[in-house]
Amino acid sequence: MVLEIAILQVKEGLSLQFESDFAVASQFIESIPGYVNHSLRKCIEEENKYLLLVNWEKLEDHTVGFRESEAYLEWKRLLHHYYNPFPVVEHYEMVLESKK
Structure with a gap:
């Protein structure tokens, strides 16, 4: 499995609309063969910054x-x-995973 990581800097004042459009856009990535799952996380320390994680x-x-x-x-x-x-989009492969 490969993990895609992208740090998304959303333009100021557009976070709520971005989150709404992202929910709609999710159907498109989910339709691709080899897609496993994804999550979008919002940064606590920095407004308008998100982390996209996609497993392929x-x-x-x-x-x-x-x-x-x-x-x-x-x-x-x-x-x-x-x-x-x-x-910038980067891809990672598993080296070690804790089960605890």
Whole structure:
């Protein structure tokens, strides 16, 4: 499994609308083969900052399957105008996981 991480800086004053549009956009990412799950977390210390975590079965499910899909175009249309600066997206693989 691959974890996609993106830190999202949302333009000031748009957080509530972003959260609403993100809920709608979620259906598009969820429709992609290889998608496992995702969560959006809001930063406690810094207003308008979010953390997007998406689990994929393999890297290409995101970089090819999602990014080259019609679903991505809808995701992009709904969400990309909220970001400043545009987020850096990184991918991670598991090294160690605690079960406690």
